[in-house]
Amino acid sequence: MDRRPAARSGFNWWLPSAYAAAVVLTGALGSGRATGIVAAVGGVLLGLHHGFGSRFRARARG
Numbered sequence: 516m517d518r519r520p521a522a523r524s525g526f527n528w529w530l531p532s533a534y535a536a537a538v539v540l541t542g543a544l545g546s547g548r549a550t551g552i553v554a555a556v557g558g559v560l561l562g563l564h565h566g567f568g569s570r571f572r573a574r575a576r577g
Contacts, residue, residue: 527565534561 534557542550 530561530564534558 537557538550538554541553545553
């Protein structure tokens with residue numbers, strides 16, 4: 516895996532875009548309750564990734 520900052524920053528825009536697409540698709544095709552669940556769970560997971568993901572990668576590199 517490429518460890519240059521540019522490679523990591525690409526992942527930082529890809530995840531929120533996928534999250535937004537999931538919320539929009541669920542809103543268009545599913546119920547309001549399903550959209551709320553996808554939005555809440557996805558938001559928490561996205562926040563955890565941005566809050567702790569870079570620390571775990573930095574620690575794994577050594």
